[in-house]
Amino acid sequence: MENGHKSDFRKSCIKRLEFESRFSKIYKNKKIVKKLYTFIKNYRAKTVLLYVPMGIEVDVKPLINTLRREKIDVYVPYMVDDSFKVVKYRLPLKTKKFGIKEPNNSHFKGKRIDVAIVPVVGIDGLCKRIGFGKGMYDRFFYRLEYKPCIVFTQLKLCKTPEILSNDYDIQADYIITN
Template identity: 80%
Template sequence: MEESHKRDFRKSCIKRLEFESRFSKLYKDKKVVIKLYKFIKEYKPKSVLLYIPMGMEVDVKPLINKLRKERECEVYVPFMIGDSFKSVKYRLPLKRKKFGIKEPNYSTLKPKKIDLAIVPVVGVDGLCKRIGFGKGMYDRFFYRLNYSPTIIFTQLKLCKTSKILSNDYDIQADYIITN
């Protein structure tokens, strides 16, 4: 796999997602969130890792709020530390941090085992492996776990190639949910 092919694919997916997010984004977000919610209700996880969305990513904040109100599962989000992140319980207030991403305050509480992880993607290759922003934070996070949670990739519109662009360490989806 040539890194330049992966980089080019990433750039084209980002342009496509930026374009998609300009039109009917609220409607598209809502459709994806409904699908995610139905999956979570059927799967019945005790803990879910979500994310604080950036502009072109599916806005899962309504899902976070709904799950927290129902109290049927614990909601965690990434908290960046070094070259990866730790999962911390979602709570307010959120503060803008590195790369413009919002995060809750760091928690010293040890998180429970993550049963289900909902991960934003820029693109997906022929092996259903994640093409992200190129920092490798999700890859390192999942590699350092001593177990494998169920992973759902999500994005506004599927940006997929049949080519294999991933490396061995790139994470793979169990499910992909898009608009």
């Protein structure tokens, strides 16, 4: 894998995602969130790792609210050093490093995550994640002592048949997009 090529692929995917019109994003968000909800319910997940979305990512905030109303435990990343830990989703959210919003730090009670919904910038030929290039999700899942069901999500599929990933990059069990 040539690192420059991975970087070029990442940049082209980000441009495609930024180009999406506001109307298109709203429509695609609703459709994808509905698919994610159906997946989580069919999987019978009791604990779900989601994320607080940034502009080019699927807006999962309505899904977070729905799952919380249904008494499903929702956790989100909280950045720590070179990775993150999971914390229970709750308000208020504060903007932190890289412009990412997070709830306050809390202690994770050790519940196992059943399903992890992970945003992607792109996907390579092995269905491995191309993210923003910081490696936080890769380190988190590598250090986790078990493997939850990993679902990649993206507003507009940006996939290459080429293998751009490293051995440590995380791989999807499922991909849900428009």
